Amino acid sequence: MALDPESLRRLAHLARLRLSDAELAAYGTQIGAILEHLEELKKLDVAGVPPLDHAVDLSDVRRDDEPRPGLSPEAALGNAPTTTGPFFTVPRILDLP
Amino acid sequence: MSDDLFYRPAREIADLVRSRKVSAADVARVHLDRIRTLDPKVRAFLSVRPDAPDGTPDGPLAGVPIALKDNLCTLDAPTTCASKILEKYRAPYEATVVTRLRAAGATIIGKTNLDEFAMGSSTENSAWGPSRNPWNLECVPGGSSGGSAAAVAAGFAAAGLGSDTGGSIRQPAALSGVVGFKPTYGRVSRHGLVAFASSLDQVGPLTRDVRDAALLMSVMGGHDPLDSTSLPGAPPDYLGSLERDPQGMRIGLPKEYFAEGLHPEVRSRAMEALRLLEKRGAKLVEVALPMTRFGISTYYIVAPAEASSNLARYDGVHYGHRTPAPVDLMDLVSRSRAEGFGPEVRRRIILGTFVLSSDRIDAYYHRAQKVRRLIARDFEQAFQQCDVIAGPTSPTAAFRVGEKASDPLSMYLCDVYTVGANLAGLPGASVPCGFTSGGLPVGLQVLGPPLDDLAVLQTARAVERELGPSARRPAL
Numbered sequence: 179m180a181l182d183p184e185s186l187r188r189l190a191h192l193a194r195l196r197l198s199d200a201e202l203a204a205y206g207t208q209i210g211a212i213l214e215h216l217e218e219l220k221k222l223d224v225a226g227v228p229p230l231d232h233a234v235d236l237s238d239v240r241r242d243d244e245p246r247p248g249l250s251p252e253a254a255l256g257n258a259p260t261t262t263g264p265f266f267t268v269p270r271i272l273d274l275p
Numbered sequence: 276m277s278d279d280l281f282y283r284p285a286r287e288i289a290d291l292v293r294s295r296k297v298s299a300a301d302v303a304r305v306h307l308d309r310i311r312t313l314d315p316k317v318r319a320f321l322s323v324r325p326d327a328p329d330g331t332p333d334g335p336l337a338g339v340p341i342a343l344k345d346n347l348c349t350l351d352a353p354t355t356c357a358s359k360i361l362e363k364y365r366a367p368y369e370a371t372v373v374t375r376l377r378a379a380g381a382t383i384i385g386k387t388n389l390d391e392f393a394m395g396s397s398t399e400n401s402a403w404g405p406s407r408n409p410w411n412l413e414c415v416p417g418g419s420s421g422g423s424a425a426a427v428a429a430g431f432a433a434a435g436l437g438s439d440t441g442g443s444i445r446q447p448a449a450l451s452g453v454v455g456f457k458p459t460y461g462r463v464s465r466h467g468l469v470a471f472a473s474s475l476d477q478v479g480p481l482t483r484d485v486r487d488a489a490l491l492m493s494v495m496g497g498h499d500p501l502d503s504t505s506l507p508g509a510p511p512d513y514l515g516s517l518e519r520d521p522q523g524m525r526i527g528l529p530k531e532y533f534a535e536g537l538h539p540e541v542r543s544r545a546m547e548a549l550r551l552l553e554k555r556g557a558k559l560v561e562v563a564l565p566m567t568r569f570g571i572s573t574y575y576i577v578a579p580a581e582a583s584s585n586l587a588r589y590d591g592v593h594y595g596h597r598t599p600a601p602v603d604l605m606d607l608v609s610r611s612r613a614e615g616f617g618p619e620v621r622r623r624i625i626l627g628t629f630v631l632s633s634d635r636i637d638a639y640y641h642r643a644q645k646v647r648r649l650i651a652r653d654f655e656q657a658f659q660q661c662d663v664i665a666g667p668t669s670p671t672a673a674f675r676v677g678e679k680a681s682d683p684l685s686m687y688l689c690d691v692y693t694v695g696a697n698l699a700g701l702p703g704a705s706v707p708c709g710f711t712s713g714g715l716p717v718g719l720q721v722l723g724p725p726l727d728d729l730a731v732l733q734t735a736r737a738v739e740r741e742l743g744p745s746a747r748r749p750a751l
Contacts, residue, residue, distance in 0.1 A: 181629075186625070189625050189628050189629055192632065193625055193627075193628040194590075194605075194608045194612055195609060195613045195621055196606075196610045196612075197613060201621075205621075205625060208622060209622065209625060209626055209629070211684050212684055212687070215571070215572060215575075215684060216572045216639065218569065219569060219572050219643060220638070222646060222649070224642060224649070227645040227646075227648050228648055229641060229644035229647070230645075230647040230648035230698075231474065231644055232504075233725070234504060234725075236461070236506075239503040253367040254367065257363075257595070258592070259594075259595075267592075268592055268607060269602070269606075271603070271604050
């Protein structure tokens with residue numbers, strides 16, 4: 179059950195991964211084999227079973243709303259590949275006159 | 276004195292340092308020398324501290340050299356996750372567990388190799404190449420915490436830290452002949468652990484004996500306000516309560532963990548160890564975990580789904596690799612990610628995106644969450660008949676480098692006995708229980724009910740005590 183290149187291309191786009199045609203072909207076969215294995219879950223009757231999204235029953239964890247120091251702008255920007263002043267920079271996304 | 280510092284238990288090193296019989300600097304120096312001489316064969320480390328510490332540390336881990344899996348953030352060393360995308364990353368903050376180790380006097384000796392972003396079972400999926408098993412350099416050390424397991428087995432560090440999302444502490448511990456402990460989910464802070472699958476990830480120790488694992492747990496465990504999934508309260512004194520008479524202990528043996536696919540020698544070593552406890556009065560009871568066969572499928576939906584979401588943060592803008600000369604924003608993000616992530620990480624991101632896509636989410640992700648509930652119920656029912664569960668950690672001993680590299684599914688199937696503890700949030704240990712005829716270590720896994728980390732450590736310790744100390748060391 180190989181995943182067809184068109185579906186894979188769409189998934190790669192959704193995941194923001196630019197993949198070559200060779201990679202798409204290889205992943206199609208490998209992911210197809212994995213998906214085939216996952217089919218076994220369809221044999222189970224899960225009607226009425228509540229989903230488990232987290233093993234520990236902790237919710238609405240709160241702490242006192244006390245200000246404490248965070249990262250300085252220099253530390254927060256320190257790993258950015260490119261910056262301008264106190265900003266991260268990206269290629270232009272708007273066509274301005 | 277310094278020559279026999281390798282292979283000393285962490286607690287003995289700390290005693291020597293606290294009583295000033297040896298300095299933390301000397302301990303660090305002899306370990307750094309050993310790493311320099313022998314690690315080119317093992318390749319356990321991605322980075323090593325440049326110098327010995329100064330000062331005279333005190334505390335329960337005074338001067339103890341500890342190796343950190345390179346997905347734990349540190350201020351004074353790179354944190355790469357064995358990924359090109361983080362090759363130049365310097366964390367602006369430190370993981371809580373690292374801060375606690377340092378406060379207890381430990382010396383961080385280096386950062387260890389892993390499968391990229393902890394995705395793998397062999398430490399072959401590293402951007403800097405595989406680590407080797409110290410017991411047989413042709414074999415993998417297991418994974419994904421293979422670097423820490425190999426470093427501890429090779430005497431490069433007294434202890435290591437790993438992270439366990441589907442077995443990534445316990446399986447390399449088994450394959451490398453050391454102790455590995457995955458705490459109850461939430462017992463140890465995840466703050467500063469680079470996220471892979473947040474509902475499954477847990478940090479834990481890799482050590483050469485169970486007492487050291489208990490010691491590290493006492494130092495690292497306990498509530499952390501910086502991790503909202505951290506359990507409230509302080510952990511018990513694991514080390515002080517470790518010795519327990521097996522008399523009357525009920526140990527559950529899941530028949531599914533001894534079924535088809537288990538290597539006969541692994542089965543024999545595991546059963547021999549359990550029979551020793553039985554002789555001391557423990558009761559071995561057969562239990563059923565019928566959902567075991569669905570564990571891998573559930574795990575390989577839940578974990579990639581969470582990973583595809585967690586790894587969306589690597590965008591070439593905020594930190595990490597950025598492609599040169601992008602034509603627009605989409606090109607910047609898509610090419611930076613494709614260039615920075617290795618093949619297994621890309622594969623899992625695609626798989627995670629697939630199971631979360633709007634037309635598939637019910638059939639895959641939502642269904643897997645329901646099966647996850649059934650798996651947790653399996654364990655709840657089994658623990659009504661027993662105090663702990665035991666069986667082999669991994670179906671086989673260490674396999675050869677390259678043996679499973681081209682078939683991701685066969686690699687995933689190695690995790691059959693370990694993923695259950697992560698899906699259900701249980702504590703689990705792997706403790707050495709002998710060797711195959713080929714000289715490769717075998718591990719026994721012990722699992723406990725949620726929050727009963729102590730029972731797991733006590734059982735592992737009882738196994739270790741009954742087997743007696745082993746004089747076997749890897750020949751490097």
